Amino acid sequence: KPVPSQSTPPVTETPKVTEALKSGLAGHTLSIYCGAGMTKPFEEIAKLFQDESGCAMEVTYGNAAQIQTQINTSKEGDLFIAGSADELQPVKDAVTQSTDLVKHIPVLAVKSGNPLGITGLNDLVKEGVRVVLGDAESTPIGKIANKALTDSGILDKVDVIARTATAPEIFNALKMDQCDAIIVWKENAGGDGVEIVNTPDMGKYIKTVPAASLSYSDDAEALSVFLEFLDTEDAKAIWTKYGYELMN
Amino acid sequence: MSSVSIELRNFALKKGDFHLGGISLEIQKREIFALLGKTGSGKTLLLESIAGYYKNFEGDILLNGTSVLHTPLEERKLGFVYQDYGLFPHMTIGQNIAYGLKMRKKNHKVISEEVSRLAGLLSISHILSQYPGTVSGGERQRTALARALILSPDILLLDEPFSALDTVTKQSLYRELIKIHGEFKCTIIFVTHDFNEAQLLADRVGIIDKGRLMAVRHKDALFDLYEDDEVNFFLGLKEL
Amino acid sequence: MSSVSIELRNFALKKGDFHLGGISLEIQKREIFALLGKTGSGKTLLLESIAGYYKNFEGDILLNGTSVLHTPLEERKLGFVYQDYGLFPHMTIGQNIAYGLKMRKKNHKVISEEVSRLAGLLSISHILSQYPGTVSGGERQRTALARALILSPDILLLDEPFSALDTVTKQSLYRELIKIHGEFKCTIIFVTHDFNEAQLLADRVGIIDKGRLMAVRHKDALFDLYEDDEVNFFLGLKEL
Amino acid sequence: MKRKSTLNLFDITAIIIAAAIAFFIISALLTIVLGGAPYLKKALLSDEIRHAILLSIYTASVSTVICVILAVPAAYALTRTSLPFKKTLQIIIELPLSLPYLVLGLCLLIVFSSDFGRALKDLGLKVVFDKNGIIMAQIFVNLPFAVHLMRAAIDLVDARLEFIAGSLGASRLERFTTITLPLCLSSVLMMVILVWSRALGEFGATLMLVGVTRMKTETLPASIYLNISTGDNGMAMAAAIIILIIAAVSLTITTVLRKYTGIKSRISEVVL
């Protein structure tokens, strides 16, 4: 097969994928689990792949806990797109291989205009700053928050008025003005009335979104083609469009 | 104060296809008035109307000079024995009888004394702790009677109050009713199918047919011929 | 085939404090039997027992030779007019009457003819489309009668079937009942408080007191003195 | 006269409470209506939402029908037959009522992932990750509830009327269909509307059993869930408005229907 010369402008697809896409995966079906927070980008990616390859994409969205239980109980599915590598822990027995897709960035967010002048994690200890975080054990974002606050030595000093079980609730708490600051995934902090604090404090806690192949997969061909498709510029462009940062 | 207890002024009521015609009638205080009429002639509707059961009637009904619907239900001071008794199924016979006194916040002792007294009069002392669902037809009827009598109301409306009773029991109740009437001087309207009963108890008798009040007579004139042949037939005075 | 329609063999039943004593009685096919007794003496309980209403009784009740509880309810072929009628409140008067024939899967035309015929006999044709909740006491009673009669059952159990009716209507129903009995030759037990009614309609009369069957007599001997003075008093034969 | 004021006081208090509840609910629902209205058109034009509307109505209707078909005879068995241990059976059937939907979903996931579930799947009845699962979840959530309501309704019917029907020749089935059931018709109707409403809004158990696959297992509540998860509260509320409209229509229909189920009596026109 013809190898593209180095001099040609960068191609957006690797040849193998092109080939597979052209030959078509009609009749194939991929069952994929995806965290509900990543619905938008992944929806678009799945659609693009389906259009190009003809492979039927059945993407089940849910929160991590549900997906983990579903994988472990139903023993079905080809791929799990998780919010962070931590989320693979409960299903580690079923994961055969995991590739990192994009960065999953935790941020410190405050109300628009930053009325309390919060510029970094250390400002969270200020008098009257109410903070809402994810549960420290059951949500990755809660774990990150605890780690970050512990590392800064301020976990005990921050007024954490509530913890929640999923990311949207953290975001809604801020949006409804029930608190002054939150630590949340970047994609969850996108609505009006909310602004992300431009601080390097959270930089250390960036996670990655892994695509974990599952041992229950029974369509290795389609799965491998899709995994390669995820690595194409087309797919990456969709991630970045929705505010995710690419792996270095 | 007027001596008229119940006054119907050109009263008319329509229920489905049935018309209770324009009825005008005055019943004096302390009077006992018997209402006779074929089945389905409108006797129960008339009693219910006097109790203020229905709203959309024509004419007027006055109780002691006041239009019935202008008196709040709980102040009408009527005793009503319904044709189908209308007992409270979730209360014992004793509680049913006591209900009126309880609502008048009488003390416990007065209530239980009164209940025993009335139950004794009506021979239902043995079933005071049973529920209406388990007692006999005649026992239910007497319970309804006791429940209405216990308040010594100014006006008693009795819809076939002795229909489910045997002769012996009936006779003794006639005596009690006459005694009660003598004591409390209440006005009584009662419906009956028994001409003797009407003559025995009532001062005057009204005869109703197809919703119209055909005649009102002194009890002694009950069996004198009427203008209307239907009425004569009804009373057995003439073959049709 | 035996000529006994209903047989009670030392039948006894206990309900609360009330005991229906050991009753033995044979009622012949085609017989009309009147049951007399004071209120609360157990007449209704006895009729209900014959219909197979209660389970825990002593002795036995045989209908046409078979123990009543061994016949499935729907095959007992009993017509029962309940003291409080027991009409189906969600069906019109017409549907109530038609019910038995409908359950026997008669065709529509037969049913509507039969319903009209019986409604005509009982003068309730004008209320066929009303619901039981809206009709008068007497109309309900006649509906219950029509509902029981429409099946021409072998055995008719009537619990004070004419108590809510005026004299004229009663007289005409007596005639109809006698005609129906002549036609279908059914066995009839009826409860009444009216001695004349008993004598007029029945072949034999049973007198029940405090749950015990005191006497069974031919109707013509009804007013002959009894051994028991309670019974004599009940029938007005003697003062106590 | 003293009494007259008592009368007013009680009625007025009750009316105030009812009005206050209605006012609070209206206010709460208005937040949704206001939040969602700007997105309503977009939502109604989106294929995805249209699919969700149809799927929601379809699954809720099917599960309601199945619930009724199962609950009515089950309630009959629990009240009118000689079945032993009726009370115990009844408590068992009603136990799931207090379990969080999440747990009910987990139960179903385990059951339908077992050999039994696999056998079912081989027979062509796929439940996990399938439309059937939505229906299954709704049934599981609603059935205990439907049986409870039906049983209570049948309990209130005067068994004597059934005896009378029987003596007029009706078989047990006929007694039930011509007497018992019509006499609790208004309760049945109420049960149907409650079950349907709950089915329309059910999501907890469904999420665990079938997850959300766009254009395949996405009901309106699922759509709301995904939109909230991605911070699209506006679209979520628009979908909620659609549910509200469906619910309002069905409630209005049943309210009108209920009028015809009452038993006619002289009393209906009485002055109280």
Next chain:
Amino acid sequence: MKRKSTLNLFDITAIIIAAAIAFFIISALLTIVLGGAPYLKKALLSDEIRHAILLSIYTASVSTVICVILAVPAAYALTRTSLPFKKTLQIIIELPLSLPYLVLGLCLLIVFSSDFGRALKDLGLKVVFDKNGIIMAQIFVNLPFAVHLMRAAIDLVDARLEFIAGSLGASRLERFTTITLPLCLSSVLMMVILVWSRALGEFGATLMLVGVTRMKTETLPASIYLNISTGDNGMAMAAAIIILIIAAVSLTITTVLRKYTGIKSRISEVVL
């Protein structure tokens, strides 16, 4: 004889359906019981779970009491008073029935984040992120339901008996408390147990309004959710077993109580 077999067929079918439902529910619940049993002791010894048990029982009880206190007069107002637009009010009050709990939670969050909510908070009634919020969420979820059940029950009471009570001197309040309410006592009891059960299992609305702060706003359903999220399905199921036990006890109590609420009649002993 033909009929006899019809009889059996219908009864048998009904019994089989009831038994099948019970069997399916038992099997489904058994998955939880088996999965959770090994962890039950650990769960019962854990401070967190103990706190959750108490919090669940406390919030469910308080919200049930409030629901009953509000629903009974509201249902009275919707059935027996001269309140205009009764049907419309009723439909409004019942609308939330079909909204997903997530949406109801969002509604509440918005309402209690408004000026009204702030004013309330200044008065000392904190709702968002507070225990009160759990109670509030349970009330909001259950009240439409409670009003619906009560209204239907009162509708079935013969208004004539109230008229009779009135003519015997009872005020409207007395008529309601001595006649109407006792006559639908079994429905009230049923309503209480359903509301309490649902409150015990409620989680969707709570999640949005109060989140889950361990040892503070963590009810049993919240605990289950957290445990499932950390992959501790065993502990989750152990918590579910605890809910099941609480529910079984309360169902048994009400089943026994219900026995005493029925109206006595000759019929109760009748052979059908």
